[in-house]
Amino acid sequence: MIRFNEAIDQALVESITTYGQAVEQTRKTVLGVLGHDLRTPLSAVTLGVDLLSKSEEPGTRRHRIIAQIATSAKAANLMVSDLLDLARCNLGTGIPVRPESTDLTAVCKAVVDELAVAHPNAQIIFTDEEAVTGQYDPSRMAQVFSNLIGNAVRHGNAHQPIHVTVSGDGSTARFSVLNHGTPIPASALPSLFSPEGRYSKHSGEEQGTSSGLGLGLFIATQIVEGHGGTVAVESTLERGTTFSVSLPVYP
Ligand SMILES: Nc1ncnc2c1ncn2[C@@H]1O[C@H](COP(=O)(O)OP(=O)(O)OP(=O)(O)O)[C@@H](O)[C@H]1O
Ligand SMILES: [Mg+2]
Structure with missing residues (x-):
């Protein structure tokens, strides 16, 4: 006792x-x-x-x-x-996620269209193999797409295209965004998704109105994890920076 x-x-x-x-x-x-x-x-x-x-x-x-x-x-x-x-x-509560029957491809396309209007010089190439539908929170998933594609626009090389894809195989939905430009240093990767890291603030590269809070990746990851999914990143000078999201498909 x-x-x-x-x-x-x-x-x-x-x-x-x-x-x-x-x-x-x-x-x-x-x-x-x-x-x-x-x-x-x-x-x-x-x-x-x-x-x-x-x-x-x-x-x-x-x-x-x-x-x-x-x-x-x-x-x-x-x-x-x-x-x-x-x-x-x-x-405490974490980010609230309210799943409903959602066409993830359409949500992503709407975000791409919105960003293309806001950044007419960015070349965003969107590839959707088919409509991926399942139980997702549409506005929170739009926030994930907006954070990740917005990062590619803001932090990537503006002269090279950004590739956005949405695909699904019935049990997993996948989203990826690829951009070129200065890679994320390996030393920044471990804390990239945590608010403590706030890598953008430590990099000292961005100043002024274009610099962000350094919370976007943390929030995107929390939302994806709230849906039972994961976020991964790969970043090299040759192959560029790719953020990939995998989500379970619950019909
Ligand atoms: N696609 C990308 N290509 C290159 N660097 C990136 C990319 N995405 C993120 N980064 C780097 O990781 C840092 C953290 O990204 P994060 O989205 O968390 O914060 P932020 O974009 O700086 O601010 P915000 O809170 O407005 O999103 C960025 O500042 C940038 O240095
Ligand atoms: Mg960001």
Whole structure:
């Protein structure tokens, strides 16, 4: 009985320590994002509104300013959503996934189309062998596709095409995105999918508005794992960077 109590005490101490670390990690990230990253889009919104309110800007310039405000507000909104997802993962519930009968190919195609409009210079080549349908959360899977294809657009070589494929064999659905450009260093791979790594922040390569929070891969992986799937990566200079997602197919 004493040994049993000791084991319970030990388990409690361990879980409190782990929880404490998760809280501390989340606190640091939230404060980091609030204090640093969110300021960029919010300053752009404030500046834009300021310009609009006090000047007689000509129509075309007004439209440009309004479009910039919309883009910045959307970026700020995405950051807040990502922070909430991080907090959900670190502090308890995980990212909620609500599966329903979904055509994964159509979801992916819609994301590709949206990104192609947003990045007209990117060459995104989409190959779908057939409609892959199953029980998936459509908006969360759209978030996975958007994070992974968005990464290829943002971090890959803009002059080389990006290949996106969706396929299925009845029991497994597969999605992959391949881009060229500077590979992800092997040393960054172990922490690439964890929020602690925040590899993008440590790389120092990206600055300014194009740099992200470094949470996209973590969130994408959590969503895929919430569906019982896995995410893998391969990155070399010769063969490029490929992120692959495998998901079970539940009809
Ligand atoms: N397809 C890719 N090709 C090359 N490097 C990549 C690719 N995807 C991710 N990376 C590297 O991994 C880092 C982490 O990616 P992740 O998506 O988690 O964060 P992010 O894109 O920097 O920010 P965000 O939170 O907006 O997604 C990126 O900053 C980039 O350096
Ligand atoms: Mg990203």
